[in-house]
Amino acid sequence: MDSDIIIGGCTAVDDSIVVDTIIISHKGFFSSLICCFDSAGTAKWIREGISKITESVSDIAHDKHGNIYQTGYFKNSIIFGTDTLTSQLNHHELFFVKYNRQGKLQWVRKTESGHAEGLDISTNKIGNVSIVGIFGGLAHFGDFQVQSISDDDMFLTSYDSLGVCLGVYNYGHGYGTGICEDKVGNLYFTLLFNTATSLGSKSFTSYGSTDIIVAKCSAITGVEEPETTAQKQLVIYDNPTTGKCTIIIPGEFVSGKKFTLQIFDALGRLVQQETVAGGGGAISLDLRSRPQGCTMRSSATGRRVMEEKLF
Numbered sequence: 001m002d003s004d005i006i007i008g009g010c011t012a013v014d015d016s017i018v019v020d021t022i023i024i025s026h027k028g029f030f031s032s033l034i035c036c037f038d039s040a041g042t043a044k045w046i047r048e049g050i051s052k053i054t055e056s057v058s059d060i061a062h063d064k065h066g067n068i069y070q071t072g073y074f075k076n077s078i079i080f081g082t083d084t085l086t087s088q089l090n091h092h093e094l095f096f097v098k099y100n101r102q103g104k105l106q107w108v109r110k111t112e113s114g115h116a117e118g119l120d121i122s123t124n125k126i127g128n129v130s131i132v133g134i135f136g137g138l139a140h141f142g143d144f145q146v147q148s149i150s151d152d153d154m155f156l157t158s159y160d161s162l163g164v165c166l167g168v169y170n171y172g173h174g175y176g177t178g179i180c181e182d183k184v185g186n187l188y189f190t191l192l193f194n195t196a197t198s199l200g201s202k203s204f205t206s207y208g209s210t211d212i213i214v215a216k217c218s219a220i221t222g223v224e225e226p227e228t229t230a231q232k233q234l235v236i237y238d239n240p241t242t243g244k245c246t247i248i249i250p251g252e253f254v255s256g257k258k259f260t261l262q263i264f265d266a267l268g269r270l271v272q273q274e275t276v277a278g279g280g281g282a283i284s285l286d287l288r289s290r291p292q293g294c295t296m297r298s299s300a301t302g303r304r305v306m307e308e309k310l311f
Contacts, residue, residue, distance in 0.1 A: 004044070004101075005037040008060035008070055022046050032057045032072055032095075036103060045103040049095065051078040056117075058133070063123040063161070066101030071118030071131050081105045094118045094133060098163065107163045113139030114148075116155070120189075124181045127161035130220065132176025132189050141168040149173065154191050158220035166222030173197045174213075185219035 010032050011017060016025040019035055020043035032049040049055065055074035062068050073092040078085050080097055085108060087093030094116040098106040114137025121131050133155055136148045141157045142165025149172030156176060157168040174193030181187055191197070191213045196205045199215055 003039040004066075005039070005041075006060060006062060006068055007033075007035045007037070008057050009033045009035075010055060010057045010072070019043050019046060024048070026050055030055045030074075032070060032074075032078070032097075034060065034068060034070055034099065034103075047080075047099055047103050047105070049074070049078045049080045049097060049108075052076055055095075058117070058119045059121045061121045061123045061129065063127050063129075064125060065127070067106065067127075067161070068099045068101070068103075069097070069121055069123065069129050070099075071096045071121045071133075073117040073133075080108045083108050085110045088114075091115045092117050094131075094135070096121075096129075096131065096159070096163075098129075109142075109159070109163050109165075111135065111139050111141055113137055119176060120178045122179045122181050122187075124185055124219070125183065126185075128158055128166065128219070129161075130156065130158045130179055130181065130187055132156050132179045134175035135170070139168075141165045144168045146170045154193075156187070156189060156217075156220075158222075160222070164222075167220040169217075169220075171197060171199055177212075181219070187217050187219060188214070189217075190214055 010030065011024065012030050013024060013026055014028065016023055018024075020037075020041075022043050022045075024031070024046065030051045030053070032055055034047045036044045036046070038044055051074045053075040055072060055078060057070060057072040060068060060070045071094065073094050074085070075087060075090065075092060077087070078095055083105070085093070085095055087110070091113075092115045093113065094111040096109040096118060098108075100106055113135050116135035116139055117133045118131050119133040121129060123129050134152050135155050136151050136153065138145065138147050139155070141155070142159070144157075144165055144167060146155065146168055148170060152173070152175060154171045154174045154176040155168055156170075156179070158166045160166060171191060173195055174191045174197045176189050176191055178190040179187060191199070192210055193204070193213065194206050194210050196203065197213070198204070199213065204211070204213060
């Protein structure tokens with residue numbers, strides 16, 4: 001992060017710990033730890049989440065503004081500054097915390113679940129943060145609720161810079177171990193599983209005790225895209241026609257560079273063929289010079305779509 005060095009980890013303090021000139025002392029407690037050093041190795045600040053029973057830090061990340069994010073899990077309770085998170089006793093719960101570059105606490109978040117652990121975290125250029133991990137039972141990520149398929153499911157979730165959950169997905173019989181994003185916001189993640197699992201429409205069966213899947217998905221934006229059904233048929237109207245007609249290009253071809261229109265007579269003989277430039281959803285055609293009983297076909301890269309009766 002610029003010239004600063006950020007290190008994350010966890011401690012179980014039975015005595016005092018000294019990091020450069022900074023002393024940590026809360027005997028018998030566990031803590032998540034973020035240490036900031038300058039380029040010379042001098043400790044600038046340390047921030048902790050302090051827990052009574054157990055906790056673990058899995059990963060840290062930072063955004064382009066120098067904000068620092070940390071995820072992991074805890075039991076019973078954990079304290080960040082003046083904020084206390086609690087979990088069901090003996091159940092791991094995910095925590096997620098943000099600090100600014102000076103180490104000031106911005107906010108903390110957690111899940112409500114049977115158990116959940118954040119295992120890796122990544123940021124993108126607009127300040128959103130994505131986390132993968134493992135959970136079981138019914139879990140709440142912000143306003144989103146998911147039910148695990150197995151005792152241990154992978155989750156993939158994203159939050160905005162204010163800590164608002166944008167969405168969450170879960171995949172059964174596995175756990176997410178790593179995540180990163182490319183410059184356009186696509187997410188890449190790894191999933192470990194045994195026996196079998198499914199991602200979308202694809203199913204996988206393990207070859208050994210534990211296998212790994214590497215997958216890619218689009219960004220979780222929190223904005224629902226309207227569901228659309230692509231027009232896959234060439235539509236001609238008026239149909240029948242007296243000679244002039246309008247042709248609606250199939251949705252899957254609209255972005256194409258050019259189309260081939262073929263006109264056939266009633267015996268299936270090709271009587272006319274035209275190349276039409278793409279880039280629009282409809283074209284007009286004058287067929288008044290052609291005999292009655294013709295049909296029309298539309299093709300792209302030689303692929304037949306359908307026929308429509310013209311006269």
